[in-house]
Amino acid sequence: MNILPSLPDTVISAVTREWIPNSFDSFLHELNHIVDCCKKKESLALFRGHRNKEWLLDSSFARSFKTTLFSIPSEERLSQRIVTSAEFHPAILNLFLLKFGVLARPSDELEAAAQQHDLDAWFEFMKRLQQYPEMEDDFFFLKGTNLLDWTQSPDVALYFANENRNSDGAIYICDATATGKTLQILHLGAILDKMSQSGKAGVPLGAPLLFCPPKQILCHRAKNQQAVYFAQMDLRYDLEYIWQLREAELQNETIVIKLILPSGSETAASEYLSKKEITRTFIYPDI
Numbered sequence: 160m161n162i163l164p165s166l167p168d169t170v171i172s173a174v175t176r177e178w179i180p181n182s183f184d185s186f187l188h189e190l191n192h193i194v195d196c197c198k199k200k201e202s203l204a205l206f207r208g209h210r211n212k213e214w215l216l217d218s219s220f221a222r223s224f225k226t227t228l229f230s231i232p233s234e235e236r237l238s239q240r241i242v243t244s245a246e247f248h249p250a251i252l253n254l255f256l257l258k259f260g261v262l263a264r265p266s267d268e269l270e271a272a273a274q275q276h277d278l279d280a281w282f283e284f285m286k287r288l289q290q291y292p293e294m295e296d297d298f299f300f301l302k303g304t305n306l307l308d309w310t311q312s313p314d315v316a317l318y319f320a321n322e323n324r325n326s327d328g329a330i331y332i333c334d335a336t337a338t339g340k341t342l343q344i345l346h347l348g349a350i351l352d353k354m355s356q357s358g359k360a361g362v363p364l365g366a367p368l369l370f371c372p373p374k375q376i377l378c379h380r381a382k383n384q385q386a387v388y389f390a391q392m393d394l395r396y397d398l399e400y401i402w403q404l405r406e407a408e409l410q411n412e413t414i415v416i417k418l419i420l421p422s423g424s425e426t427a428a429s430e431y432l433s434k435k436e437i438t439r440t441f442i443y444p445d446i
Contacts (some may be wrong), residue, residue, distance in 0.1 A: 183424035209318030216398035219303025328420035
């Protein structure tokens with residue numbers, strides 16, 4: 160997609176490339192404008208809400224790595240000196256593969272169910288960690304997975320962008336069509352094997368991969384949230400950084416837009432969501 164703001168007073172930051180509307184009504188107008196443009200171009204639009212606009216498109220594992228081992232805020236990028244060093248890439252990758260494959264893996268019961276019902280056992284295991292980290296993720300000092308939750312619903316993304324917010328939030332809109340052939344038919348376990356092989360060979364791990372298997376174990380939370388998942392393949396770089404590099408190779412193509420949810424609009428956003436019945440009970444039906 161190649162989209163410009165619909166309203167003349169919506170600013171595009173020359174530095175961050177963020178779309179900055181001046182009110183909640185303007186925010187909704189621009190969000191609907193993007194959705195309509197994607198529909199007209201038959202693009203697959205995916206959404207992710209952040210209640211803090213400074214947050215990066217990093218997976219929970221990448222955030223944990225930065226805050227735990229480098230003591231820097233998760234919204235900051237590591238210095239290029241660290242990221243481009245020969246030692247850093249194998250270090251973060253090996254810790255990830257130590258967690259997923261050595262210390263933890265799908266249970267025998269899950270593997271058997273996956274084989275019986277043609278499911279992806281590794282995906283189901285990591286999806287569970289994503290949805291219930293406080294209950295499931297207690298077996299390694301680095302928390303999280305390399306998956307990022309996205310949604311097919313702009314209203315669900317708005318809920319997460321507004322939840323417990325007290326400053327500018329943001330919604331990321333990704334045109335999954337423009338990312339290339341990233342929708343995975345391989346099982347996640349096979350992708351982990353490829354990550355290990357490429358890491359040992361010193362080969363870059365490539366662009367984020369999209370996981371939305373047609374057969375999944377029913378999770379009401381994920382169902383209501385219309386969740387799909389991008390896997391952060393190269394844990395050194397957040398998804399926005401990778402996608403902007405890809406955009407530079409394309410002609411008149413935008414992969415990701417960051418639309419700012421202005422501070423002071425918390426009440427208006429909550430009222431809008433309530434009218435659509437996008438409430439905490441809907442988002443977390445099992446609480």
